[in-house]
Amino acid sequence: MSDESDAPYEAILRAVGDSSLTATVLLRTQQARTERLFQLCTATPDFLAGIDTIIVLFTGLAEVTVSPAFRSLLERAAAESIRAIEGLLADDQQTVNDTARVMMEIEVLLQEWTVDLDRMTKWQDMEEERRHQVFGFGKVLQRLKQRQGVDDQLVMPERQEYHVHSMTLHPTHEPSDFLPPDPVWMTSEVLIHMERVKNAAIALVLVDDKRVGVDPDSPPRGWRPDVWGRLCGHYVGLRDQALNEILAEKGMVMTPRVPIPKGQSRIVPADQAEDTDGAADHSYEGE
Structure with a gap:
């Protein structure tokens, strides 16, 4: 061994050294993890505490709910959160995208259950193949869209975001640099999906139904919303500021995160935007 x-x-x-390409890549990735973690913990000393507390929330709710369906989604959200952090530290955009997709699927399921708890039981009792057909991301999002009274000619922002995270799922010859390899951008992307699942989970708890079985007035011990809010807000705020500055240089703005006509973009010329005040709507408070 080289160094005890x-x-x-x-x-x-x-010890293997340059004689192995695989070892070289793995060592580079390990070094990247160390450097990225140092950057994050130096910039935001509460970084690990913030991740800890969102995991505490997910696992704590999973421990007390009487719903096997809710428990399974919360446990999966906790696992995907850790996997997302691993991807972030390794600068692994594919893993970050994969976890984002799963978190979005969890989010819309929780949103639908919040407005229709019978769906939670159906999801739980349905055979796997049929469950995929009925509760796939697109199917659930379409039902939410209809329930919200959104015009069919409009596209939900979640659908576009899910598409972005799916762009590298299959082999392609097209470049895949849509997610900037910048620590702030990647970190904000990881945190915002945890935040949205958190919001959806809390909304379901607040229904205060015996089928969920969680006391809305007794959050899990160790859940620190102030720590989480500061962490998530810090990185999402930095991302929004950077995005607004980049767009402003080009005379563009990002419109609010709402349904938009098919074929249109949320990035528009500043003089064509209405009621945006030139600010992007990426509030870490969720929808």
């Missing part, structure tokens, strides 16, 4: 102070994982990779 090295962790065994790195020591093995260093």
Whole structure:
């Protein structure tokens, strides 16, 4: 081994050295994790505490709910949150996109259950193949769209975002640099999906129904909304500021996160935007 102070994982990779391309890539990724974690914890000392507390919320709610369906989604959200952080540290955009897709699927399921708890029971009792047909992301989002009275000619913002996160799912010859390899952008993307699942989970709890079985007045012990709010708000705020500045240089603005006509973009010339005041709507408070 090269250095007795090295962790065994790195020591093995260093011992192999340049003779192995795989070892070289793995060592580079390990070093990237260390550097990214140092950056995040230096910039925001409460970074790990913030991630801890959102995991505490998901797992804490999972422990007390009487609904197997709600519990399974909360446990999956906790697992995907950790996987997203691993992807973030490794600068692995594919993993970040994959976890975002799963978190969006969890989010819309929770949103539908909040307005129709019978759907929660149906999801739980349905055979897997049929469940995929009835409760796929697009199907659930379409039902939410109809329930909200959104015109059929408009596209829900969630559909466009889900498409973005799906762009690298299958092999393609097209470039896939739509998510800037910038720590702030990637971190904000990871955190915003945790935030939206958090909002959807809390909304379901607040229904205060025995089928959910969670006391809305007794949040999980260890849940610190102030710590989480500061962390998520910090990175989403930085992203919004950077995005607004980039767009402003081009005379463009980002319109609010609402349904828009098919084929249109949320990025429009500043003089064509209505009621945006030149500000992007990416509030970490959720929808």
